[in-house]
Amino acid sequence: MRRDVFQAIADPTRRSIIALIALQSMTPNAIAENFDASRQSISKHLRILTECELVRQEQQGREIFYSLKIEKMKEIDAWLEQYRKIWEIRFNQLENVLSTIKKQTK
Amino acid sequence: MRRDVFQAIADPTRRSIIALIALQSMTPNAIAENFDASRQSISKHLRILTECELVRQEQQGREIFYSLKIEKMKEIDAWLEQYRKIWEIRFNQLENVLSTIKKQTK
DNA sequence: AATTTGCGCAACCGAAAAGTTGCATATATA
DNA sequence: TATATATGCAACTTTTCGGTTGCGCAAATT
Secondary structure (H helix, E strand, O other): OOOOHHHHOOOHHHHHHHHHHOOOOEOHHHHHOOOOOOHHHHHHHHHHHHHOOOEEEEEEOOEEEEEEOHHHHHHHHHHHHHHHHHHHHHHHHHHHHHHHHHHHHO | OOOOHHHHOOOHHHHHHHHHHOOOOEOHHHHHOOOOOOHHHHHHHHHHHHHOOOEEEEEEOOEEEEEEOHHHHHHHHHHHHHHHHHHHHHHHHHHHHHHHHHHHHO
16 A cells, blocks of 8 residues: 555545644544535545554543544645745746846837 | 646646646647657547646647646645645644743743 | 557556454553 | 443445556657
């Protein structure tokens, strides 16, 4: 089972779950109430999110609270970083081109 | 076919293709040479990347050059932004807690 | 003009993923 | 203690995905 963060966030339901539990931890039932999907289906998504460590479980009596491991999101951020650099360079190049044109028209 | 950026970057081969063409545009054959995968397989990935507008094609004779549409990557960045905010808040809260502890031990 | 080259497209196949159903288990509650 | 509730897990089905094969077409090359 190739489970990585990128695969985890590929599913729109999982992205919604992430958004839902980003601020406060929730039980599977509470989460499922926000979707058309069945409890089991949500449970499976939660398992996938847990397996790739995007989510943490906390047992409390017979309830299990799920919350987002926000640190793991930084992995995506780190991957994006290289491209952020590129688009900044591109932007600067464009700036230069524009200022050159401006000078020429003067 | 539900094709979005998140689904596109879920596949490791596609992420490699993105990295490869980020700086200069390349033909499918040239791209395929960098992988074990067949030309057709790479071509299919390129189609998916094109469909979700992460990649642009430029015909030049019988060759087609593919290049990254870096702007589209910003969509992922925009999605991450909300979580970036959260982890900054968390970090500041931690700072506060630490400084409170520091004061108490004084 | 015939052949080679670069490429896309459609059909097919096997593996993995998503969803459903039916349990089992542990903790509350009556 | 019997029952209801919260949840996970395993088995099964359906869908999706990645890859291969085979074809067609247009641009280069001979």
